[in-house]
Amino acid sequence: MTHNDHNSIWAKVIKSIHSRDGGFGTSDRKPFGNGVWASIVKVVDQMHEKQIMPLGSMALHVGNGHNVSFWNDVWVGDYRLRDKFPRLYDMESNKECFIAERWVEDQWVWSWNRSIRSGSRIEHQLMEMLAMLMNVNISDTDDKWKWEFELDGIFSVRSVRKIIDSSFLTSGNIVTRWCSNVPIKVNIMMWRLMWDRLPTRMNLAAKDIDIPSVLCPICNNEIESSDHTFFKCDTAVHLWRMLSRWCELNLPGFDNTSSMLSWLESIGVQRRRILEVILYTTVWCIWRFRNGVVFKDSTMKKSFIFESIVINSYHWFSSRCKKHISWTLWLQNPMLHFFV
Ligand SMILES: [Zn+2]
Numbered sequence: 239m240t241h242n243d244h245n246s247i248w249a250k251v252i253k254s255i256h257s258r259d260g261g262f263g264t265s266d267r268k269p270f271g272n273g274v275w276a277s278i279v280k281v282v283d284q285m286h287e288k289q290i291m292p293l294g295s296m297a298l299h300v301g302n303g304h305n306v307s308f309w310n311d312v313w314v315g316d317y318r319l320r321d322k323f324p325r326l327y328d329m330e331s332n333k334e335c336f337i338a339e340r341w342v343e344d345q346w347v348w349s350w351n352r353s354i355r356s357g358s359r360i361e362h363q364l365m366e367m368l369a370m371l372m373n374v375n376i377s378d379t380d381d382k383w384k385w386e387f388e389l390d391g392i393f394s395v396r397s398v399r400k401i402i403d404s405s406f407l408t409s410g411n412i413v414t415r416w417c418s419n420v421p422i423k424v425n426i427m428m429w430r431l432m433w434d435r436l437p438t439r440m441n442l443a444a445k446d447i448d449i450p451s452v453l454c455p456i457c458n459n460e461i462e463s464s465d466h467t468f469f470k471c472d473t474a475v476h477l478w479r480m481l482s483r484w485c486e487l488n489l490p491g492f493d494n495t496s497s498m499l500s501w502l503e504s505i506g507v508q509r510r511r512i513l514e515v516i517l518y519t520t521v522w523c524i525w526r527f528r529n530g531v532v533f534k535d536s537t538m539k540k541s542f543i544f545e546s547i548v549i550n551s552y553h554w555f556s557s558r559c560k561k562h563i564s565w566t567l568w569l570q571n572p573m574l575h576f577f578v
Contacts, residue, residue, distance in 0.1 A: 285402075295426065296393070297386050301379035303337025313337070314374055316421055323363045329354070341376050386426045389435050389445065401429075419515045419558045424522045431464055431495050431521060438462045455531045465494045468524055473540060480544050481520060485513070485573050508576050512555065516572060519551040 298313045300306055306313050309320040309327055320327040327333065331351045340346055346368065354361050384391030387401060416425045430436050439452045439462035454462040456473050468474055469492050482489040492498040498517060502510055523538075523546050530538040538546070548569065555572075556563040567574050 295386055296383050297423075299382045299384050299391075300337060300374060301377050301381045303341055303376055303381065305381045306337045308335050308337050308340050309333060314370055316423070319367065323367050325360050326363050326367060329360065337376065346371065386423075387429060387433075387435065389430075389437055389441060400433075417514050417518055419511065420518050420522075420554045424518050424554075427522060427525060428518055431468070432499070434464055436464055436525070438464050438467060440464075456528060467528055468495070468521055469493055469498075473527075473543070474524055477520060477524065477543060477547070481516065481547070484548070484571065485516065486571055487513075487573065509573065512572055512575060515555045516547070516551050519554065520547050523547045523550065 298306060298311055300313050309330060310318055310333075312318055315322065320333075329350045329352060331349045332339070335349075340348065354364060382391075383393075385393035385397065388394070388397050416422075417428075427436070434441065439449055439455070441464075442449050443452050452461050454460050454466055454471055456467070457471050460466050460470070469478075475491075478489060478492070490497075490501055492501065502514055502517060505513065523543050526546075527538045527540065527543050529535070551572070552563070552565060552568045556565075556568075561575075563575060
C-alpha cells in the first residue's frame with residue numbers, strides 16, 4: 239500500500255494530493271471530493287465503523303521508524319499516542335515528527351516547547367509513555383504494514399472478501415462476531431484461529447517454510463496444530479480445568495475452536511458476555527506463552543498463564559463495561575457478576 243511501497247509513482251501521487259497517509263483510518267486529513275481515492279477511503283472507513291473490519295486490521299510493524307509518525311500513527315498499543323497522551327502532544331514542538339526523529343542513537347530524544355516540571359502530571363504521563371515504549375523494538379529494517387488476517391501479512395482483495403462474507407454468512411459453526419469487550423488485537427487473533435491462519439508449526443510446514451521441528455514447542459510430544467496448542471496440549475488441558483474451577487462451571491472438554499464457539503453460542507446472553515471475554519483471553523494468553531517459548535522470551539512463565547488470564551480479562555472487561563466490576567469478586571468467580 240502507500241506505506242510499504244512509498245516510493246512507487248502512484249503512492250507519491252496519492253500522497254501529494256491527499257496527505258502523507260492518504261487519509262486512511264484515524265487520519266485527520268480525509269481526502270476531499272468524490273474521486274476514486276476518496277471513495278476507496280470512504281468504503282474502508284465504513285467497514286471500520288460497522289466493525290466488519292476493525293481498525294488495526296493493518297498493523298504497523300515498526301522497523302527504523304523513518305516513515306511512521308510518532309504521534310499520529312497507531313504503532314504501539316491500540317491508540318495514537320496523541321490521543322493517549324494529549325498533554326504531552328500539546329507540548330511537542332514538532333507535531334508531525336517521525337519515530338526516527340525521536341529515537342536517536344538508541345535513546346528517546348524529546349523536543350518539548352516548554353520544560354516538564356518534576357512531580358507534575360505531565361511528568362507522570364511521560365513516565366507512562368516511556369513504559370509503553372519499552373516494548374518497542376526499533377531496528378534497521380524498513381517499516382512495514384502487515385495485514386493481520388493472513389499468515390504472510392500480505393493484503394489481498396480475496397482475504398477482505400472472506401472477512402466480509404464471514405460477518406454476514408455462517409459457514410459451519412463459524413460466525414465472525416467482534417467481541418467489543420476485548421482489544422482488537424485479540425479479536426484479530428481469534429479470527430485467525432477460526433480460519434486456522436495462525437503460524438503454528440504445522441501451518442508453517444504446510445507453507446514450505448523451513449522450521450527446525452514440527453513438534454509442539456511447549457510439550458515436544460505432538461505435532462503443533464492449533465487444535466493441539468489450544469485444546470489438547472497438557473498445558474492447555476490443565477488451564478481449561480483451572481478455568482472451570484475458577485468460574486465454577488462444568489466446561490465441556492473442547493476439541494477445537496469451533497466446539498468452543500458453538501458452546502459459547504449455546505449459553506445465555508449475560509453469561510456469554512463474560513465467558514466470551516474469558517475464553518478469548520485464555521486463547522490469547524496461551525498463544526503469548528507459546529510465542530514466549532518459541533522466541534525464547536521468558537517474561538511469560540507457565541505458572542503465570544492462569545494469573546495473566548485472570549488479570550487481563552478483568553482489565554479488558556472492566557475498562558469496557560459501563561457497570562462497576564469488583565476485582566475481589568472477579569478473583570473469586572467472575573460469573574458472580576451475572577447475579578449481582
Ligand atoms: Zn503440546
